[in-house]
Amino acid sequence: MKTHTDAPDAETAPQSGKVDFLASLKLVTGALHTQRGRILVSIGLATLSVLLEVLPIWVIYKLILMITSGQATQSAFWLHVGLMAVTIPVGYLCFGLATRLSHVTAFNLLYGLRMRLARHLAKLPIGYFSNMRSGRAKQTMISEPEKLELLIAHAIPEGISALVSWVIVTIWLFAVDWRMALASVILTPVSLGIMSLAIRISYREASAMQDANVKMNESMVEFLAGMPVIKIFGHTHLERQDTAKAVTRLADVQSEMGRAFVPLGGTFYALILANITVILTVGVWLLYICQIGLGTLLFFVILGANYSTPLMRLFDLFHHFAHISLSATSAREVLDQLPQHDSQQHLPITTHDIVFESVNFDYGGGEVLNDVSFSASAGTVTALVGPSGSGKTTLATLIPRFYDVTGGRITLGGQDVRDMALDQLMDCVGFVFQDPFLFTATISENIRYGRPDATDDEVQDAARAACAHDFIMALPDGYDTVIGQGAQLLSGGERQRISIARAMIKDAPVVILDEATAFTDPDSEAEIQQAIKVLTRDKTLIAIAHRLHTITEADQILVLDCGRITERGRHTGLLAKGGQYARLWQDYTLSQSTPLRQKEDLP
Known part of the structure:
Protein backbone atom coordinates (compact mmCIF):
# COMPACT_ATOMS: atom_id res chain seq x y z
CA MET A 1 0.00 0.00 0.00
CA LYS A 2 1.19 3.50 -0.79
CA THR A 3 2.46 5.76 1.95
CA HIS A 4 0.61 9.05 2.32
CA THR A 5 1.69 12.04 4.36
CA ASP A 6 -0.27 14.92 5.79
CA ALA A 7 0.58 18.56 5.56
CA PRO A 8 0.55 20.20 9.01
CA ASP A 9 -2.33 22.44 9.89
CA ALA A 10 -2.17 26.12 10.69
CA GLU A 11 -1.54 25.55 14.37
CA THR A 12 1.35 23.15 13.81
CA ALA A 13 3.19 25.37 11.36
CA PRO A 14 6.88 25.41 12.19
CA GLN A 15 7.92 28.23 14.41
CA SER A 16 11.41 29.47 14.96
CA GLY A 17 12.69 31.69 17.71
CA LYS A 18 15.62 32.81 15.53
CA VAL A 19 15.07 35.87 13.37
CA ASP A 20 15.87 35.40 9.71
CA PHE A 21 16.86 38.88 8.54
CA LEU A 22 16.71 37.70 4.93
CA ALA A 23 13.18 36.29 5.17
CA SER A 24 11.63 39.19 3.28
CA LEU A 25 14.21 38.96 0.50
CA LYS A 26 13.66 35.20 0.17
CA LEU A 27 9.95 35.83 -0.39
CA VAL A 28 10.58 37.82 -3.57
CA THR A 29 13.85 36.42 -4.94
CA GLY A 30 12.04 33.70 -6.87
CA ALA A 31 10.15 36.33 -8.88
CA LEU A 32 12.90 38.94 -9.24
CA HIS A 33 13.96 37.54 -12.62
CA THR A 34 10.59 38.54 -14.08
CA GLN A 35 11.40 42.17 -13.31
CA ARG A 36 15.15 42.00 -13.92
CA GLY A 37 15.19 44.74 -16.57
CA ARG A 38 13.28 47.27 -14.49
CA ILE A 39 15.35 46.48 -11.38
CA LEU A 40 18.68 46.92 -13.19
CA VAL A 41 17.58 50.17 -14.85
CA SER A 42 16.26 51.45 -11.51
CA ILE A 43 19.52 50.59 -9.74
CA GLY A 44 21.52 52.20 -12.56
CA LEU A 45 19.49 55.41 -12.44
CA ALA A 46 19.67 55.53 -8.62
CA THR A 47 23.45 55.05 -8.74
CA LEU A 48 23.79 57.73 -11.42
CA SER A 49 21.74 60.14 -9.32
CA VAL A 50 24.09 59.56 -6.36
CA LEU A 51 27.15 60.14 -8.52
CA LEU A 52 25.61 63.34 -9.87
CA GLU A 53 24.94 64.32 -6.26
CA VAL A 54 28.65 63.94 -5.48
CA LEU A 55 29.80 65.77 -8.64
CA PRO A 56 29.08 69.31 -7.27
CA ILE A 57 31.43 68.54 -4.38
CA TRP A 58 34.16 67.74 -6.90
CA VAL A 59 33.36 70.97 -8.76
CA ILE A 60 33.65 73.00 -5.55
CA TYR A 61 36.91 71.22 -4.71
CA LYS A 62 38.36 72.12 -8.13
CA LEU A 63 37.25 75.75 -7.71
CA ILE A 64 38.90 75.94 -4.28
CA LEU A 65 42.15 74.54 -5.73
CA MET A 66 42.07 77.10 -8.56
CA ILE A 67 41.38 79.95 -6.15
CA THR A 68 44.10 78.95 -3.66
CA SER A 69 46.62 78.46 -6.49
CA GLY A 70 45.69 81.77 -8.13
CA GLN A 71 44.56 80.09 -11.36
CA ALA A 72 40.86 80.98 -11.09
CA THR A 73 39.27 82.84 -13.98
CA GLN A 74 35.77 84.17 -14.53
CA SER A 75 35.15 81.80 -17.44
CA ALA A 76 36.31 78.80 -15.42
CA PHE A 77 34.06 79.88 -12.56
CA TRP A 78 30.96 80.12 -14.76
CA LEU A 79 31.86 76.83 -16.47
CA HIS A 80 31.89 75.02 -13.14
CA VAL A 81 28.72 76.77 -11.98
CA GLY A 82 27.02 75.77 -15.24
CA LEU A 83 28.15 72.18 -14.73
CA MET A 84 26.53 72.15 -11.28
CA ALA A 85 23.38 73.77 -12.64
CA VAL A 86 23.02 70.87 -15.08
CA THR A 87 24.06 67.95 -12.86
CA ILE A 88 21.80 68.77 -9.89
CA PRO A 89 18.43 68.72 -11.75
CA VAL A 90 19.57 65.76 -13.89
CA GLY A 91 20.43 63.92 -10.68
CA TYR A 92 16.96 64.56 -9.26
CA LEU A 93 15.40 63.50 -12.57
CA CYS A 94 17.35 60.22 -12.49
CA PHE A 95 16.28 59.63 -8.91
CA GLY A 96 12.63 60.29 -9.79
CA LEU A 97 12.77 57.86 -12.73
CA ALA A 98 14.48 55.24 -10.55
CA THR A 99 11.80 55.61 -7.90
CA ARG A 100 9.02 55.31 -10.48
CA LEU A 101 10.51 52.14 -11.95
CA SER A 102 11.16 50.59 -8.54
CA HIS A 103 7.55 51.23 -7.46
CA VAL A 104 6.17 49.66 -10.65
CA THR A 105 8.45 46.69 -9.97
CA ALA A 106 7.29 46.54 -6.36
CA PHE A 107 3.61 46.49 -7.27
CA ASN A 108 4.19 43.78 -9.91
CA LEU A 109 6.12 41.63 -7.44
CA LEU A 110 3.52 42.12 -4.70
CA TYR A 111 0.82 41.02 -7.13
CA GLY A 112 2.93 37.96 -8.01
CA LEU A 113 3.52 37.16 -4.32
CA ARG A 114 -0.16 37.40 -3.43
CA MET A 115 -1.08 35.19 -6.38
CA ARG A 116 1.65 32.75 -5.33
CA LEU A 117 0.25 32.65 -1.80
CA ALA A 118 -3.28 32.16 -3.10
CA ARG A 119 -2.25 29.34 -5.43
CA HIS A 120 -0.29 27.64 -2.65
CA LEU A 121 -3.12 27.99 -0.16
CA ALA A 122 -5.41 26.34 -2.71
CA LYS A 123 -3.10 23.28 -2.67
CA LEU A 124 -3.16 22.86 1.13
CA PRO A 125 -5.57 20.47 2.87
CA ILE A 126 -8.94 22.10 3.56
CA GLY A 127 -8.50 21.26 7.24
CA TYR A 128 -5.50 23.62 7.36
CA PHE A 129 -7.85 26.59 7.26
CA SER A 130 -9.98 25.48 10.20
CA ASN A 131 -7.24 26.69 12.55
CA MET A 132 -6.35 29.86 10.63
CA ARG A 133 -8.10 32.76 12.30
CA SER A 134 -9.21 35.68 10.16
CA GLY A 135 -6.70 38.08 11.77
CA ARG A 136 -3.79 35.85 10.82
CA ALA A 137 -5.20 35.32 7.33
CA LYS A 138 -5.41 39.11 6.84
CA GLN A 139 -1.86 39.53 8.06
CA THR A 140 -0.56 36.77 5.78
CA MET A 141 -2.34 37.85 2.60
CA ILE A 142 -2.55 41.64 2.98
CA SER A 143 -0.46 43.26 5.71
CA GLU A 144 2.82 41.36 5.38
CA PRO A 145 3.14 41.46 1.56
CA GLU A 146 2.29 45.18 1.64
CA LYS A 147 5.32 45.86 3.83
CA LEU A 148 7.57 44.39 1.15
CA GLU A 149 6.86 47.50 -0.93
CA LEU A 150 9.51 49.31 1.13
CA LEU A 151 12.05 46.57 0.44
CA ILE A 152 11.48 46.46 -3.32
CA ALA A 153 10.68 50.08 -4.07
CA HIS A 154 13.31 51.64 -1.79
CA ALA A 155 15.77 49.20 -0.21
CA ILE A 156 16.99 47.57 -3.41
CA PRO A 157 17.65 50.67 -5.60
CA GLU A 158 18.49 53.11 -2.82
CA GLY A 159 20.46 50.57 -0.80
CA ILE A 160 22.60 49.45 -3.73
CA SER A 161 23.16 53.02 -4.92
CA ALA A 162 24.11 54.09 -1.39
CA LEU A 163 26.59 51.20 -1.19
CA VAL A 164 28.08 52.06 -4.59
CA SER A 165 28.41 55.76 -3.71
CA TRP A 166 30.01 54.85 -0.34
CA VAL A 167 32.60 52.67 -2.10
CA ILE A 168 33.33 55.39 -4.71
CA VAL A 169 33.68 58.10 -2.07
CA THR A 170 35.96 55.87 0.00
CA ILE A 171 38.24 55.24 -2.98
CA TRP A 172 38.19 58.96 -3.82
CA LEU A 173 39.17 59.94 -0.28
CA PHE A 174 42.14 57.57 -0.24
CA ALA A 175 43.19 58.76 -3.72
CA VAL A 176 43.36 62.39 -2.49
CA ASP A 177 45.15 61.75 0.84
CA TRP A 178 45.35 58.45 2.69
CA ARG A 179 45.96 60.06 6.07
CA MET A 180 42.88 62.25 5.90
CA ALA A 181 40.94 59.31 4.47
CA LEU A 182 41.80 57.22 7.54
CA ALA A 183 40.66 60.08 9.75
CA SER A 184 37.36 60.11 7.84
CA VAL A 185 36.66 56.37 8.08
CA ILE A 186 38.29 55.37 11.38
CA LEU A 187 35.04 55.51 13.36
CA THR A 188 33.09 53.53 10.74
CA PRO A 189 34.08 49.94 11.78
CA VAL A 190 33.31 50.77 15.42
CA SER A 191 29.93 52.21 14.42
CA LEU A 192 29.09 49.14 12.34
CA GLY A 193 29.89 46.80 15.19
CA ILE A 194 27.78 48.81 17.63
CA MET A 195 24.79 48.88 15.25
CA SER A 196 25.01 45.13 14.63
CA LEU A 197 25.04 44.53 18.38
CA ALA A 198 22.10 46.91 18.89
CA ILE A 199 19.98 45.05 16.33
CA ARG A 200 20.87 41.65 17.79
CA ILE A 201 20.00 42.71 21.33
CA SER A 202 16.75 44.46 20.41
CA TYR A 203 15.55 41.60 18.22
CA ARG A 204 15.78 39.06 21.03
CA GLU A 205 12.11 39.94 21.55
CA ALA A 206 11.37 39.51 17.85
CA SER A 207 9.36 36.30 18.21
CA ALA A 208 7.38 37.79 21.09
CA MET A 209 6.58 40.88 19.01
CA GLN A 210 5.48 38.77 16.05
CA ASP A 211 3.23 36.67 18.29
CA ALA A 212 1.79 39.79 19.96
CA ASN A 213 1.15 41.37 16.56
CA VAL A 214 -0.72 38.29 15.33
CA LYS A 215 -2.80 38.12 18.51
CA MET A 216 -3.67 41.82 18.25
CA ASN A 217 -4.83 41.38 14.64
CA GLU A 218 -6.93 38.37 15.60
CA SER A 219 -8.38 40.12 18.63
CA MET A 220 -9.29 43.24 16.65
CA VAL A 221 -11.11 41.21 14.00
CA GLU A 222 -12.92 39.22 16.69
CA PHE A 223 -13.84 42.41 18.56
CA LEU A 224 -15.46 43.91 15.46
CA ALA A 225 -17.15 40.67 14.43
CA GLY A 226 -18.56 40.19 17.93
CA MET A 227 -19.87 43.73 18.30
CA PRO A 228 -23.56 42.69 18.49
CA VAL A 229 -22.79 40.38 21.44
CA ILE A 230 -20.53 42.98 23.06
CA LYS A 231 -23.20 45.69 22.85
CA ILE A 232 -26.11 43.53 24.00
CA PHE A 233 -24.22 42.51 27.14
CA GLY A 234 -23.04 46.05 27.82
CA HIS A 235 -19.31 45.44 27.40
CA THR A 236 -18.64 48.29 25.00
CA HIS A 237 -15.75 49.70 27.04
CA LEU A 238 -12.67 48.68 25.10
CA GLU A 239 -10.57 48.40 28.25
CA ARG A 240 -12.76 45.49 29.37
CA GLN A 241 -12.04 43.51 26.23
CA ASP A 242 -9.20 41.12 25.48
CA THR A 243 -8.50 43.47 22.57
CA ALA A 244 -7.14 46.07 24.97
CA LYS A 245 -4.86 43.48 26.54
CA ALA A 246 -3.61 42.45 23.10
CA VAL A 247 -2.89 46.07 22.11
CA THR A 248 -1.15 46.72 25.43
CA ARG A 249 0.92 43.54 25.08
CA LEU A 250 2.14 44.58 21.62
CA ALA A 251 2.97 48.09 22.87
CA ASP A 252 4.89 46.62 25.82
CA VAL A 253 6.95 44.33 23.60
CA GLN A 254 7.70 47.12 21.12
CA SER A 255 8.68 49.44 23.97
CA GLU A 256 10.99 46.76 25.36
CA MET A 257 12.63 46.38 21.95
CA GLY A 258 12.99 50.16 21.70
CA ARG A 259 14.58 50.39 25.15
CA ALA A 260 17.03 47.63 24.20
CA PHE A 261 17.93 49.37 20.93
CA VAL A 262 18.27 53.02 21.99
CA PRO A 263 21.53 52.92 24.06
CA LEU A 264 23.67 51.27 21.38
CA GLY A 265 21.62 52.62 18.47
CA GLY A 266 22.01 56.16 19.76
CA THR A 267 25.74 55.58 20.17
CA PHE A 268 25.94 54.45 16.54
CA TYR A 269 24.31 57.62 15.24
CA ALA A 270 26.51 59.76 17.47
CA LEU A 271 29.73 58.05 16.31
CA ILE A 272 28.79 57.94 12.63
CA LEU A 273 28.36 61.72 12.68
CA ALA A 274 31.43 62.37 14.86
CA ASN A 275 34.00 61.78 12.12
CA ILE A 276 34.08 65.53 11.41
CA THR A 277 35.80 66.02 14.77
CA VAL A 278 38.54 63.56 13.78
CA ILE A 279 38.82 65.13 10.30
CA LEU A 280 39.25 68.64 11.72
CA THR A 281 41.73 67.53 14.38
CA VAL A 282 43.97 65.58 11.97
CA GLY A 283 43.45 68.07 9.11
CA VAL A 284 44.38 71.18 11.08
CA TRP A 285 47.50 69.43 12.39
CA LEU A 286 48.56 68.32 8.88
CA LEU A 287 47.85 71.82 7.57
CA TYR A 288 49.94 73.29 10.39
CA ILE A 289 52.92 71.11 9.50
CA CYS A 290 52.39 71.89 5.82
CA GLN A 291 51.58 68.31 4.84
CA ILE A 292 48.31 69.28 3.10
CA GLY A 293 46.90 72.45 1.56
CA LEU A 294 43.83 74.41 2.55
CA GLY A 295 41.95 73.07 -0.49
CA THR A 296 42.51 69.46 0.60
CA LEU A 297 41.35 70.23 4.14
CA LEU A 298 38.19 71.90 2.83
CA PHE A 299 37.61 68.95 0.48
CA PHE A 300 37.66 66.50 3.40
CA VAL A 301 35.53 68.78 5.56
CA ILE A 302 32.90 68.90 2.82
CA LEU A 303 33.05 65.32 1.51
CA GLY A 304 34.36 63.55 4.61
CA ALA A 305 31.71 65.11 6.83
CA ASN A 306 29.08 63.63 4.47
CA TYR A 307 30.93 60.32 4.25
CA SER A 308 28.54 58.81 6.77
CA THR A 309 25.36 59.81 4.90
CA PRO A 310 25.26 56.72 2.65
CA LEU A 311 26.02 54.53 5.67
CA MET A 312 23.19 56.06 7.66
CA ARG A 313 20.87 55.49 4.73
CA LEU A 314 22.06 51.89 4.47
CA PHE A 315 21.54 51.15 8.15
CA ASP A 316 18.19 52.87 8.20
CA LEU A 317 17.13 50.66 5.31
CA PHE A 318 18.62 47.60 7.01
CA HIS A 319 16.71 48.34 10.21
CA HIS A 320 13.47 48.51 8.22
CA PHE A 321 14.63 45.46 6.28
CA ALA A 322 15.02 43.48 9.51
CA HIS A 323 11.60 44.61 10.72
CA ILE A 324 10.00 43.63 7.42
CA SER A 325 11.76 40.25 7.51
CA LEU A 326 10.32 39.70 10.96
CA SER A 327 6.85 40.47 9.63
CA ALA A 328 7.32 38.17 6.63
CA THR A 329 7.43 35.00 8.73
CA SER A 330 3.72 34.14 8.40
CA ALA A 331 3.80 34.33 4.63
CA ARG A 332 7.02 32.33 4.57
CA GLU A 333 5.53 29.67 6.84
CA VAL A 334 2.50 29.31 4.58
CA LEU A 335 4.71 28.83 1.53
CA ASP A 336 6.81 26.29 3.47
CA GLN A 337 3.75 24.12 4.13
CA LEU A 338 3.79 20.93 2.10
CA PRO A 339 0.90 20.91 -0.38
CA GLN A 340 -1.66 18.17 -0.06
CA HIS A 341 -0.66 15.01 -1.90
CA ASP A 342 -2.29 14.96 -5.33
CA SER A 343 -1.69 11.96 -7.54
CA GLN A 344 -3.25 13.79 -10.50
CA GLN A 345 -4.38 10.38 -11.72
CA HIS A 346 -7.98 9.96 -12.84
CA LEU A 347 -8.76 6.42 -11.76
CA PRO A 348 -11.59 4.27 -13.11
CA ILE A 349 -14.65 4.25 -10.80
CA THR A 350 -17.55 1.94 -11.61
CA THR A 351 -19.61 2.53 -8.45
CA HIS A 352 -19.82 5.18 -5.76
CA ASP A 353 -19.64 2.95 -2.72
Missing part, protein backbone atom coordinates in the same frame (compact mmCIF):
# COMPACT_ATOMS: atom_id res chain seq x y z
CA ILE A 354 -17.78 4.47 0.24
CA VAL A 355 -15.81 2.12 2.47
CA PHE A 356 -13.93 2.94 5.69
CA GLU A 357 -11.31 0.29 6.51
CA SER A 358 -9.95 0.45 10.09
CA VAL A 359 -9.65 4.23 9.89
CA ASN A 360 -7.78 6.10 12.60
CA PHE A 361 -7.34 9.85 12.78
CA ASP A 362 -5.92 12.46 15.13
CA TYR A 363 -5.32 16.20 14.91
CA GLY A 364 -1.95 15.88 16.60
CA GLY A 365 -3.26 16.05 20.15
CA GLY A 366 -4.93 12.68 20.67
CA GLU A 367 -6.91 10.19 18.60
CA VAL A 368 -10.31 11.42 17.37
CA LEU A 369 -11.33 8.31 15.37
CA ASN A 370 -10.30 4.81 16.33
CA ASP A 371 -10.65 1.70 14.14
CA VAL A 372 -13.70 2.96 12.25
CA SER A 373 -14.98 0.53 9.60
CA PHE A 374 -18.23 0.62 7.62
CA SER A 375 -19.58 0.53 4.07
CA ALA A 376 -22.02 2.92 2.46
CA SER A 377 -23.37 1.41 -0.74
CA ALA A 378 -24.05 3.61 -3.75
CA GLY A 379 -27.48 5.21 -3.66
CA THR A 380 -28.02 4.57 0.07
CA VAL A 381 -28.37 6.91 3.04
CA THR A 382 -25.94 6.60 5.95
CA ALA A 383 -26.66 8.75 9.01
CA LEU A 384 -24.04 9.67 11.61
CA VAL A 385 -25.35 10.35 15.11
CA GLY A 386 -23.82 10.70 18.53
CA PRO A 387 -23.07 13.19 21.28
CA SER A 388 -21.04 16.33 20.62
CA GLY A 389 -17.37 15.58 20.16
CA SER A 390 -17.96 11.97 19.18
CA GLY A 391 -16.21 12.39 15.79
CA LYS A 392 -19.17 12.70 13.39
CA THR A 393 -18.00 15.79 11.51
CA THR A 394 -14.40 14.59 11.47
CA LEU A 395 -15.49 11.29 9.94
CA ALA A 396 -17.49 13.04 7.22
CA THR A 397 -14.72 15.49 6.35
CA LEU A 398 -12.22 12.68 5.77
CA ILE A 399 -14.14 11.58 2.65
CA PRO A 400 -13.37 14.73 0.58
CA ARG A 401 -9.91 14.84 2.22
CA PHE A 402 -10.33 17.91 4.37
CA TYR A 403 -7.75 15.91 6.29
CA ASP A 404 -5.98 12.65 5.46
CA VAL A 405 -6.37 9.61 7.67
CA THR A 406 -3.51 8.69 9.98
CA GLY A 407 -4.31 4.98 9.80
CA GLY A 408 -6.35 2.66 7.60
CA ARG A 409 -7.91 3.90 4.38
CA ILE A 410 -11.08 5.25 2.76
CA THR A 411 -12.15 4.06 -0.68
CA LEU A 412 -14.59 5.50 -3.18
CA GLY A 413 -15.65 3.04 -5.84
CA GLY A 414 -12.84 0.74 -4.74
CA GLN A 415 -10.12 3.42 -5.09
CA ASP A 416 -8.24 4.91 -2.15
CA VAL A 417 -9.30 8.57 -2.06
CA ARG A 418 -5.65 9.55 -1.59
CA ASP A 419 -4.73 7.87 -4.87
CA MET A 420 -7.36 9.78 -6.83
CA ALA A 421 -6.64 13.12 -8.45
CA LEU A 422 -8.00 15.84 -6.19
CA ASP A 423 -10.14 17.34 -8.92
CA GLN A 424 -11.63 13.89 -9.63
CA LEU A 425 -12.44 13.43 -5.94
CA MET A 426 -13.99 16.89 -5.69
CA ASP A 427 -16.09 16.19 -8.79
CA CYS A 428 -17.45 13.11 -7.04
CA VAL A 429 -18.34 14.72 -3.72
CA GLY A 430 -20.83 17.47 -2.89
CA PHE A 431 -20.90 19.03 0.59
CA VAL A 432 -23.72 21.02 2.19
CA PHE A 433 -22.38 22.74 5.27
CA GLN A 434 -24.30 23.43 8.47
CA ASP A 435 -23.35 27.11 8.20
CA PRO A 436 -23.41 27.85 4.45
CA PHE A 437 -20.90 30.29 3.03
CA LEU A 438 -22.05 32.59 0.23
CA PHE A 439 -19.74 34.85 -1.74
CA THR A 440 -20.32 38.58 -2.12
CA ALA A 441 -21.76 38.20 -5.60
CA THR A 442 -25.12 37.76 -7.27
CA ILE A 443 -27.37 34.85 -6.36
CA SER A 444 -26.90 33.51 -9.86
CA GLU A 445 -23.12 33.58 -9.50
CA ASN A 446 -23.30 31.86 -6.10
CA ILE A 447 -25.41 29.00 -7.50
CA ARG A 448 -23.31 28.76 -10.67
CA TYR A 449 -20.20 28.32 -8.48
CA GLY A 450 -21.16 24.62 -8.38
CA ARG A 451 -20.75 24.44 -12.18
CA PRO A 452 -19.37 27.58 -13.84
CA ASP A 453 -20.59 26.61 -17.32
CA ALA A 454 -24.23 26.21 -16.23
CA THR A 455 -26.80 28.15 -18.24
CA ASP A 456 -29.31 30.57 -16.73
CA ASP A 457 -32.07 27.99 -17.21
CA GLU A 458 -30.04 25.36 -15.36
CA VAL A 459 -29.39 27.81 -12.51
CA GLN A 460 -33.10 28.51 -12.18
CA ASP A 461 -34.00 24.81 -12.40
CA ALA A 462 -31.57 24.10 -9.53
CA ALA A 463 -33.12 26.94 -7.52
CA ARG A 464 -36.63 25.58 -8.11
CA ALA A 465 -35.54 22.11 -7.02
CA ALA A 466 -34.03 23.67 -3.88
CA CYS A 467 -37.31 25.53 -3.14
CA ALA A 468 -35.44 28.83 -3.57
CA HIS A 469 -36.86 30.22 -6.82
CA ASP A 470 -39.89 31.95 -5.29
CA PHE A 471 -38.05 33.96 -2.63
CA ILE A 472 -35.27 34.80 -5.13
CA MET A 473 -37.79 36.25 -7.59
CA ALA A 474 -39.30 38.31 -4.72
CA LEU A 475 -35.95 40.10 -4.23
CA PRO A 476 -35.44 43.50 -5.94
CA ASP A 477 -33.13 42.19 -8.66
CA GLY A 478 -34.08 38.53 -8.62
CA TYR A 479 -31.14 36.31 -9.55
CA ASP A 480 -28.99 39.42 -10.06
CA THR A 481 -29.39 40.46 -6.41
CA VAL A 482 -25.99 40.83 -4.75
CA ILE A 483 -25.71 38.88 -1.50
CA GLY A 484 -22.94 38.26 0.96
CA GLN A 485 -21.28 40.32 3.68
CA GLY A 486 -22.46 43.90 3.61
CA ALA A 487 -24.99 43.26 0.83
CA GLN A 488 -28.54 41.88 0.66
CA LEU A 489 -29.27 39.95 3.86
CA LEU A 490 -30.97 36.57 3.69
CA SER A 491 -32.39 34.38 6.42
CA GLY A 492 -30.55 31.24 7.48
CA GLY A 493 -33.04 29.04 5.65
CA GLU A 494 -32.76 31.08 2.45
CA ARG A 495 -28.97 30.95 2.53
CA GLN A 496 -29.12 27.20 3.08
CA ARG A 497 -31.43 26.68 0.11
CA ILE A 498 -29.06 28.63 -2.14
CA SER A 499 -26.19 26.43 -0.96
CA ILE A 500 -28.31 23.34 -1.73
CA ALA A 501 -29.03 24.72 -5.20
CA ARG A 502 -25.28 25.15 -5.64
CA ALA A 503 -24.76 21.49 -4.67
CA MET A 504 -27.60 20.42 -6.98
CA ILE A 505 -26.13 22.10 -10.01
CA LYS A 506 -22.83 20.34 -9.31
CA ASP A 507 -24.73 17.02 -9.39
CA ALA A 508 -22.03 15.03 -7.56
CA PRO A 509 -22.76 11.30 -7.05
CA VAL A 510 -21.77 11.48 -3.35
CA VAL A 511 -23.38 14.08 -1.06
CA ILE A 512 -22.38 14.90 2.51
CA LEU A 513 -24.84 16.82 4.68
CA ASP A 514 -23.59 18.48 7.85
CA GLU A 515 -26.97 18.92 9.60
CA ALA A 516 -28.32 21.29 6.99
CA THR A 517 -31.47 22.08 9.03
CA ALA A 518 -29.81 22.72 12.39
CA PHE A 519 -30.68 26.42 12.66
CA THR A 520 -33.81 26.75 10.55
CA ASP A 521 -37.42 27.48 11.47
CA PRO A 522 -40.11 24.80 10.88
CA ASP A 523 -41.29 26.26 7.57
CA SER A 524 -37.77 26.52 6.21
CA GLU A 525 -36.92 23.06 7.52
CA ALA A 526 -39.79 21.50 5.57
CA GLU A 527 -38.67 23.20 2.36
CA ILE A 528 -35.02 22.32 2.97
CA GLN A 529 -35.93 18.67 3.64
CA GLN A 530 -37.85 18.61 0.36
CA ALA A 531 -34.83 20.15 -1.41
CA ILE A 532 -32.51 17.59 0.17
CA LYS A 533 -34.70 14.73 -1.07
CA VAL A 534 -34.37 16.03 -4.61
CA LEU A 535 -30.63 16.65 -4.19
CA THR A 536 -29.81 13.18 -2.85
CA ARG A 537 -32.07 11.07 -5.06
CA ASP A 538 -30.08 8.04 -6.34
CA LYS A 539 -26.93 9.38 -4.68
CA THR A 540 -24.69 8.06 -1.91
CA LEU A 541 -25.64 10.19 1.07
CA ILE A 542 -23.66 10.66 4.30
CA ALA A 543 -25.72 12.75 6.72
CA ILE A 544 -24.65 14.15 10.10
CA ALA A 545 -27.87 14.38 12.12
CA HIS A 546 -28.83 16.14 15.32
CA ARG A 547 -32.55 16.29 14.54
CA LEU A 548 -33.09 12.55 14.67
CA HIS A 549 -36.54 12.60 13.06
CA THR A 550 -34.83 13.47 9.76
CA ILE A 551 -32.98 10.14 9.54
CA THR A 552 -35.63 7.59 10.60
CA GLU A 553 -35.73 6.26 7.01
CA ALA A 554 -31.94 6.00 6.63
CA ASP A 555 -30.58 2.73 5.23
CA GLN A 556 -28.10 2.59 8.10
CA ILE A 557 -27.45 4.64 11.20
CA LEU A 558 -23.98 4.73 12.73
CA VAL A 559 -23.79 5.75 16.38
CA LEU A 560 -20.42 7.24 17.33
CA ASP A 561 -19.04 7.81 20.78
CA CYS A 562 -15.48 8.81 21.64
CA GLY A 563 -14.34 8.20 18.07
CA ARG A 564 -15.71 4.65 17.79
CA ILE A 565 -18.81 3.17 16.19
CA THR A 566 -20.76 1.76 19.12
CA GLU A 567 -23.96 0.79 17.29
CA ARG A 568 -25.16 0.42 13.72
CA GLY A 569 -28.46 -0.50 12.11
CA ARG A 570 -31.83 0.95 11.09
CA HIS A 571 -34.02 3.20 13.23
CA THR A 572 -36.53 0.61 14.44
CA GLY A 573 -33.89 -2.02 15.12
CA LEU A 574 -31.72 0.35 17.13
CA LEU A 575 -34.72 1.49 19.18
CA ALA A 576 -35.56 -2.13 19.94
CA LYS A 577 -32.01 -2.75 21.21
CA GLY A 578 -32.48 -0.13 23.93
CA GLY A 579 -28.86 1.03 23.63
CA GLN A 580 -27.23 4.38 23.12
CA TYR A 581 -29.33 5.29 20.06
CA ALA A 582 -32.53 4.58 21.98
CA ARG A 583 -31.35 6.92 24.75
CA LEU A 584 -30.45 9.62 22.20
CA TRP A 585 -33.92 9.25 20.63
CA GLN A 586 -35.60 9.48 24.03
CA ASP A 587 -33.64 12.62 24.91
CA TYR A 588 -34.44 14.13 21.51
CA THR A 589 -38.19 13.50 21.67
CA LEU A 590 -38.28 14.77 25.24
CA SER A 591 -36.52 18.00 24.25
CA GLN A 592 -39.01 18.51 21.43
CA SER A 593 -41.97 18.37 23.80
CA THR A 594 -40.50 20.33 26.74
CA PRO A 595 -41.82 23.95 26.95
CA LEU A 596 -39.63 26.89 27.88
CA ARG A 597 -41.56 27.17 31.16
CA GLN A 598 -43.44 24.52 33.04
CA LYS A 599 -47.10 25.29 33.74
CA GLU A 600 -46.46 25.64 37.46
CA ASP A 601 -43.76 28.27 36.75
CA LEU A 602 -46.21 30.59 34.98
CA PRO A 603 -47.70 33.52 36.99
